Amino acid sequence: MPVKSYLQAVDFTNPKYLQKLVENRRVFNLKNCELNIFESYQQAYRVPLTFNDFVITSMVQGKKVMHLYDKPSFEYLPGETVIVPANETMIIDFPEAANETPTQCIALSVDETYIRSTVQYLNEYYNPGDGENSNWRLQFDKYHFNNDADVASLINKLVRICTSSEASRDIFADLSMKELLIRLLQSQQLYRVAEEKDHHTNNTRLHFVLHYINEHLTENISIDMLCRKAYLSRNLFFKWFKNQFGITPLQYINRERLKLAKQLLANTSYSVSQVGIQCGFKDTNYFVRLFKSAEGITPGTYQAISSYKK
Structure with missing residues (x-):
């Protein structure tokens, strides 16, 4: 939670x-x-x-x-x-x-x-x-x-x-x-846009950008690449994204990566560092800090709790 x-x-x-x-x-x-x-x-x-x-x-x-x-x-x-x-x-x-x-x-x-x-x-x-x-x-x-x-x-x-x-x-x-x-x-x-992104990939610029992010979560997502996909300059892209969703592109990317991390921690035997890497986090310490900030517990504790519930 x-x-x-x-x-x-x-x-x-x-x-x-x-x-x-x-x-x-x-x-x-x-x-x-x-x-x-x-x-x-x-x-x-x-x-x-x-x-x-x-x-x-x-x-x-x-x-x-x-x-x-x-x-x-x-x-x-x-x-x-x-x-x-x-x-x-x-x-x-x-x-x-x-x-x-x-x-x-x-x-x-x-x-x-x-x-x-x-x-x-x-x-x-x-x-x-x-x-x-x-x-x-x-x-x-x-x-x-x-x-x-x-x-x-x-x-x-x-x-x-x-x-x-x-x-x-x-x-x-x-x-x-x-x-x-x-x-x-x-x-x-x-x-709404996140729910629709897979079925309406090319409906709007919003759908296209979110779909691209989620298709490449495990890779290095370049903000410059997102700007090109949206046909916007870097400054305009950040402003446009924040105005539409209230969060920055990086906050959205991290949020989606953490959702994927929770699935892997709950359903696989991968180590915390392996999960972090599979979710696109190059730095395990950063992944652990981000996970704890969002969920209130460390990835290791989350994995232990999930295993206990099975």
Whole structure:
């Protein structure tokens, strides 16, 4: 399980102000968004929750079990975020909630007009220009994910802003919310193009570049070669890639190599150094540092755990 970035602690409601023990709610209204802080202090099951706007939820403490989109249920834990469209009912279980172990979750509901204007801004200024299918759009096929450092930092900032009494909090919330939406859209863009790259190799420049990277993961991938494949100068290529996906080409290459490394570590008897070399890492120490930074454990420990589970 990749390392997750956790949200900062949020003060719980003073017990004397609790209105209910399941999904007690505090609300902070701003111009373009609304912060909700939910807390539960006793077990409960099949609790429905619906928002009239698009909502970004993130767990702070405890565990929920979520039922969404007629898909299999899943555990929802700290360090994770779930996005849900307007008027979609979430059915939630609280199997471990108690006075001593309450659950706490924040939910940022965002005005639909604000989302449209943000997507329009991206399509106008950062569209790759490779056809209609490349337009930015908010998607819900990947709705449950681990927080990276940027997303966690922005949500933490929005919680601080929304709960403050600053007269200018709407301005600061507007800037942070726009950045959060753009980061989520970039992450979804990468997920979508990466999923399509093998079946739509020549659909767009984005598909072609990602397909080339994954076809040559075990080789030395030259950034200059990627620039030539994309028909862009080095500076333009870095800017274009980062604008589309929110990460650099090297970060994407390393991410894909680590995914391959996990498969090899779990299913082969290769040594850590052999796995690193097969995944395109010339320096074993660099591979180990990168793996531990991403997964929280060393490749050797990951391999041992995987062997134990078999």
